[in-house]
Amino acid sequence: MKSFYAQKSFLSMALWTKFAGYVLKGAGIGIVISAINDSLVSFVVFQGESMDPTIQNNEIGLCDKTTPYEDIRRGDIVVAASPKQLNVQICKRVIALEGDEVTFQPDGDGGYEDLAKLKNYKYIPRGHVWLEGDNKASSLDSRNFGPVPLGLVRSRVIGKFYPFRSATIFAREPPNDPWDRNPTR
Missing domain, CATH: 2.10.109.10 (Umud Fragment, subunit A)
Structure with a gap:
């Protein structure tokens, strides 16, 4: 059986991974919007x-x-x-x-x-x-x-x-x- 601290660490790691995924997706969308605004439409x-x-x-x-x-x-x-x-x-x-x-x-x-x-x-x-x-x-x-x-x-x-x-x-x-x-x- 895993200890309480190991479970907390796992949840914490999963949340940070999910959060990092959202940040990277947001940054990617921002870069695409910026590229469109700079070169296609504004x-x-x-x-x-x-x-x-x-x-x-x-x-x-x-x-x-x-x-x-x-x-x-x-x-x-x-x-x-x-x-x-x-x-x-x-x-x-x-x-x-x-x-x-x-x-x-x-x-x-x-x-x-x-x-x-x-x-x-x-x-x-x-x-x-x-x-x-x-x-x-x-x-x-x-x-x-x-x-x-x-x-x-x-x-x-x-x-x-x-x-x-x-x-x-x-x-x-x-x-x-x-x-x-x-x-x-």
């Missing part, structure tokens, strides 16, 4: 008013980090590093792609007026996109800092899911011609 809390009314302050969205640069389309909403402060992320809509013609005219505040009033023309250089916020009055975007290198684009916003009453999946427009990314050239 959750984003949107800050600021530059994308009102499409995306409002403090809404939470889901971003696709796997969209290749060559698949970014006009109308997509993207998260990019700010060309002025690389550690700051911005959320803007793609207005023009490389080779597209964009018109702009500086206004008195150092920003730019509405695109319909613009007179000067500019072509988007290779490997760049033109980004603008939906709320032009509250947006620092390509009208202020020019075309954004594609290398600064981090992800494409798939949709917003919180608060639930405003949950939306952002539909993508099909390309005009699958063989020509820039049909306006």
Whole structure:
């Protein structure tokens, strides 16, 4: 017959083994979630008013980090590093792609007026996109800092899911011609 201490030791060892198994499973799940968040999709809390009314302050969205640069389309909403402060992320809509013609005219505040009033023309250089916020009055975007290198684009916003009453999946427009990314050239 085993002694009381031997039974206690056995139970203690079994509990520690079970606990260690849970810890390792939890760590494994954490590593997988971290890898997914770093390379496939990410959750984003949107800050600021530059994308009102499409995306409002403090809404939470889901971003696709796997969209290749060559698949970014006009109308997509993207998260990019700010060309002025690389550690700051911005959320803007793609207005023009490389080779597209964009018109702009500086206004008195150092920003730019509405695109319909613009007179000067500019072509988007290779490997760049033109980004603008939906709320032009509250947006620092390509009208202020020019075309954004594609290398600064981090992800494409798939949709917003919180608060639930405003949950939306952002539909993508099909390309005009699958063989020509820039049909306006």
